[in-house]
Amino acid sequence: MVSADCLDHPVIPAHRYEQLVQSVVDYAIYMLDPDGRVVSWNAGAERIKGYRADEVIGRHFSLFFTPQDCAEGRPERLLRQALEQGVAQDEGWRVRKDGSQFWAMAALDVIRDDLGQIVGLAKVTRDITDRRDSALQLDAVRAQLFQAQKLEALGQLTGGLAHDFNNMLTIILSSARLAMNAQDPARIQRMLQHIVDAGQRGTELTQQLLSFARHRKLDVSRVAPLELIAATRGLLEHSLPSDIDLEHHLPSTLPSIEVDAGQLQMVLLNLLFNARDAIPGSGQIRMAAEVVELVGEVEGLHGSFVCFEVQDSGSGIAPDVLPRIFEPFFTTKAFGKGTGLGLSQVYGFAKQSNGAISVDSVLGKGTCMRLYLPTSDPQADRQLDR
Ligand SMILES: Nc1ncnc2c1ncn2[C@@H]1O[C@H](COP(=O)(O)OP(=O)(O)O)[C@@H](O)[C@H]1O
Ligand SMILES: [Mg+2]
Incomplete structure (x- = not known):
């Protein structure tokens, strides 16, 4: 049974909040006046920054920034942003009392009184x-x-x-x-x-x-997908057994994408090698690329994407194996034949490039891997064509 007084919201006296803030040691929580001077200081602030309350209260919070950040006006800029927009966030180096530095994630929120007047700012900093x-x-x-x-x-x-x-x-x-x-x-x-x-x-x-x-x-640049596919095909043709056909289905043009060309080529080769390895005797590998408009059906992605497709007529992937194929070091291949790193690399690359990889496989029939990569800004494309 829940007692009635648990359902009510008891009024917590102000000193309890004070105690709560004081007892937090993982976050520096303190208040600034509208000019950026420290007004209060908690245990976390002392632990993270090294100053006792009596050493910092009344001092300007630029004390915690590096000399370079101060010279560039970073503390003032943050303060101004918080006062104008109600909140400011920042990530960067901060300096402790002993001069050592830590990488901080900081948020600055404006505090107003009942009449809407700014009374100060709440500053929360974490050492990350x-x-x-x-x-x-x-x-x-x-x-x-x-x-x-x-x-x-x-x-x-x-x-x-x-x-x-x-x-x-x-x-x-x-x-x-x-x-x-x-x-x-x-x-x-x-x-x-x-x-x-x-x-x-x-x-x-x-x-x-x-x-x-x-x-x-790593060198991210504007890449023309068709050129990259042609170069990959040039390399691959020589390492495919003659009883595996490599078919291509490519449109005459494709918009450019912004990725690291070497990594993309590596990723396509990984997919193609896997397709080759899945075909025991003779069979086909089909490589296709097209532009697709996604509205959330693939990992919630929206917008215009180039979809690279590698389909094989190989062994397919068993349902109990399928959930594991993107794991690093997962391989079903014999020792020396597979490292289990190919698809984890493909997955990492897709994520890093704001795209996705999807797989369709039927045991005994074959597998289709689709890699989606966002197209670059079409405006910029037109400029490139000129
Ligand atoms: N096209 C495919 N057809 C069948 N199985 C595949 C295919 N691609 C990947 N797999 C499965 O996923 C596993 C992991 O692939 P990968 O990460 O490239 O490592 P590796 O190729 O070194 O085994 C493979 O061992 C295989 O079992
Ligand atoms: Mg592989």
Whole structure:
């Protein structure tokens, strides 16, 4: 039974609030007057910033900012914003009494009296240095993972390429020998043309491989999807077994997207390698791309997206395996065949790019992976075309 006085809202005396604020140690909670001078100070503020109440009350809150932020007028700007808009939020370095710095998340809210007059500002600051460090570490690990994945992909690609280079050299050598022994100028001309063509193809291939391998740091730029697909296809063709057909369904134009081109190529290769691995003997891989307007049906996304689709006629994914495929290190492949990192990379990339990845799979029939990436601003596209 709930007693009646629990349902009423008892009036809490002001000193109880004071006690509550005072006992919070994870947040610095204090008040400023409208000029930015400290009026009250809680235990959390003392713990986080290192000053006792009697050392800071009456002093301007710019005391907690770095000299550079002060020189740039950051404290005043925050104060002005809070006074004008009722609230201001900030994230940045703050300085403790001992001179050490911490990464703070801070909110400044205007407090008004019953008549609507501003009486001061409530300042709540949290030390989120640990959180920021973990985010930075995560970024570093992502970059390392990308490198590792790239090496793996290069390994997979070069096997096929070596074979292809050998074919080109065979064409070059045999054409050269034939040309040396030929008398007919037209025939010699034809042989030389074969040599030039094979040499040209070799150069294109090395260019594509080098531009993929060289790509090191994350570099978001405007990417034309069709060009990127063509380059990826150029690389992949050589590492597909001959009994797997690679079909393409592409429109004549696609709007550009803003991503890291190297990562996108890596992601497409991951999807294509998975499709290849899922086909036991002969089969098809279909690669398609189109523009779609989403209204929330894919992970709540709205707007214009380029959808890259990789569909295979492979083994499909069992329903009990499906929920796990995006987990890092999850693989159903034999030791040495899979690392289980491909799809987690794809997932991370899709999220980071404000897009999504979706999967449809029927056991025994095949799998379709769709990667959605937001199109860039069409206005800017038109400028690019000019
Ligand atoms: N196209 C596909 N068809 C069938 N299974 C797939 C497909 N793509 C991914 N999978 C499943 O998801 C798992 C994880 O894929 P991934 O993260 O790329 O790691 P890996 O390819 O190294 O195993 C694969 O081991 C496989 O079981
Ligand atoms: Mg894979």
